[in-house]
Amino acid sequence: MSSTTFEGRILRGREFEPVEGRVVVEDGEIAAIEEVSTHSDDIVLPAFVNAHTHIGDSIAKEAGGGLSLEELVAPPDGLKHRLLRQASQDEKVEAMRRSLRFMVDSGTAACIEFREGGVEGVEAFERAAHGLPIDPMVMGRETVEAMEAADGFGASGANDADFSRERNATARAGKPFGIHAGEVDASDINPALDLDPDFLVHMVHAEELHLDRVADSEIPVAVCPRSNLVTDVGFPPIAELLERTTVALGTDNVFLNSPSMFREMEFAAKLADVSARDVLRMATVNGAEIADRNCGLVEPGRDAKLLVLDGDTDNLAGAQDPVRAVVRRAGVSDVADVYLAEP
CATH class of the missing domain: 3.20.20.140 (Metal-dependent hydrolases)
Structure with a gap:
C-alpha cells in the first residue's frame, strides 16, 4: 500500500472549512484528514475541474x-x-x-x-x-x-x-x-x-x-x-x-x-x-x-486530486481568509505542488 501525506491548512469538504492538519492519501484515494498541529504554511485544496x-x-x-x-x-x-x-x-x-x-x-x-x-x-x-x-x-x-x-x-x-x-x-x-x-x-x-x-x-x-x-x-x-x-x-x-x-x-x-x-x-x-x-x-x-468524476473535494473516499499552495509567498502571506485568498488572489506562481494520483 502506497501512502502520502500533505500538511497545512486544509480546505475540507463541500464548505471548504479551513482546518490545520494533514491529508493522508493511500493508493490514490484520500484515506483520512487528521486535525493536528503542523508547521506548514501550505494551503491544501481540491484540484480544479x-x-x-x-x-x-x-x-x-x-x-x-x-x-x-x-x-x-x-x-x-x-x-x-x-x-x-x-x-x-x-x-x-x-x-x-x-x-x-x-x-x-x-x-x-x-x-x-x-x-x-x-x-x-x-x-x-x-x-x-x-x-x-x-x-x-x-x-x-x-x-x-x-x-x-x-x-x-x-x-x-x-x-x-x-x-x-x-x-x-x-x-x-x-x-x-x-x-x-x-x-x-x-x-x-x-x-x-x-x-x-x-x-x-x-x-x-x-x-x-x-x-x-x-x-x-x-x-x-x-x-x-x-x-x-x-x-x-x-x-x-x-x-x-x-x-x-x-x-x-x-x-x-x-x-x-x-x-x-x-x-x-x-x-x-x-x-x-x-x-x-x-x-x-x-x-x-x-x-x-x-x-462524473470522484474528485473536487478534500474528504475521505475521494480520488486524491490535490492542489497545494504555498501560503507564505509574497502574494499570499498574511491572508486572513484562505478561501477568499485562493479564489480572489492566488495564481500559478503560488503553486507548491499538484498531486494527481491515479485511483
Missing part, C-alpha cells in the same frame, strides 16, 4: 482581436475553424499538449473538452493528452461517429443545426450530451432544453422562463464569464443560476483566454454577487459532478 474547454485552438492564441463571436467561432467558417483547417495535425497536437501541460501545472485535474474535427479531432486530443495526469471528458462534435469515439457529444447550439439525431444516438450509447445555449441571445435556449441535454454551456441570456425550466429539469450549467466578456455577449447570471442548479466554471477557447482556473475564479468572484465558497465549488466539485 475545468468544465468547458476548446483546447484545439491553442494554435492561435490571441488571434482575431476585434471580431464578433460569430466571426470568431461560428461553424463552419469562423476564424477558429479556418485556422484549424490550415494547421497540420502534428501542429494541433503539440499546441494542445502545451495547453494541457499548463493546465496540469496550474492545478487542473480534469476538463470537459468540446472537441472539433470529428473522429480525427478526438484522436488528436487523445494523442495530446497521452501520458499527462489529466482526466478529460472528451465531447466529440460534428458527427455521431465522433461521439462514438469520444466520451459524449458536444453540440454547438440549437440554432446551428437540428441535433435530434445526435442527441438520440448519444442517449442510446449511454453517453452525456452537452450543448451551447444562450450565448449570443435567448433564441436557442428553449430548443436546447427541448433536447433534454445532460448539461448546458454559457446561458448568458437566460430569462426567467429558462431559469425555471433549468430548475425543473435539474440541468447543470457550465459558465465561462471571461470568454463572454471578451466576445462582448454579456455576463452570465451566475447568482440566479446557482439558486436553481449546479453551476461550474470553464475557461472556454484557448485562443481567447488562458486555461487558468485561478483567473476564471477571480473574475467570477469579483463580478458576480456570489461568495468565494460558491466560486470555489464552481471550480472544483460542481465540474466534477458534471463530468
Whole structure:
C-alpha cells in the first residue's frame, strides 16, 4: 500500500472549512484528514475541474482581436475553424499538449473538452493528452461517429443545426450530451432544453422562463464569464443560476483566454454577487459532478486530486481568509505542488 501525506491548512469538504492538519492519501484515494498541529504554511485544496474547454485552438492564441463571436467561432467558417483547417495535425497536437501541460501545472485535474474535427479531432486530443495526469471528458462534435469515439457529444447550439439525431444516438450509447445555449441571445435556449441535454454551456441570456425550466429539469450549467466578456455577449447570471442548479466554471477557447482556473475564479468572484465558497465549488466539485468524476473535494473516499499552495509567498502571506485568498488572489506562481494520483 502506497501512502502520502500533505500538511497545512486544509480546505475540507463541500464548505471548504479551513482546518490545520494533514491529508493522508493511500493508493490514490484520500484515506483520512487528521486535525493536528503542523508547521506548514501550505494551503491544501481540491484540484480544479475545468468544465468547458476548446483546447484545439491553442494554435492561435490571441488571434482575431476585434471580431464578433460569430466571426470568431461560428461553424463552419469562423476564424477558429479556418485556422484549424490550415494547421497540420502534428501542429494541433503539440499546441494542445502545451495547453494541457499548463493546465496540469496550474492545478487542473480534469476538463470537459468540446472537441472539433470529428473522429480525427478526438484522436488528436487523445494523442495530446497521452501520458499527462489529466482526466478529460472528451465531447466529440460534428458527427455521431465522433461521439462514438469520444466520451459524449458536444453540440454547438440549437440554432446551428437540428441535433435530434445526435442527441438520440448519444442517449442510446449511454453517453452525456452537452450543448451551447444562450450565448449570443435567448433564441436557442428553449430548443436546447427541448433536447433534454445532460448539461448546458454559457446561458448568458437566460430569462426567467429558462431559469425555471433549468430548475425543473435539474440541468447543470457550465459558465465561462471571461470568454463572454471578451466576445462582448454579456455576463452570465451566475447568482440566479446557482439558486436553481449546479453551476461550474470553464475557461472556454484557448485562443481567447488562458486555461487558468485561478483567473476564471477571480473574475467570477469579483463580478458576480456570489461568495468565494460558491466560486470555489464552481471550480472544483460542481465540474466534477458534471463530468462524473470522484474528485473536487478534500474528504475521505475521494480520488486524491490535490492542489497545494504555498501560503507564505509574497502574494499570499498574511491572508486572513484562505478561501477568499485562493479564489480572489492566488495564481500559478503560488503553486507548491499538484498531486494527481491515479485511483
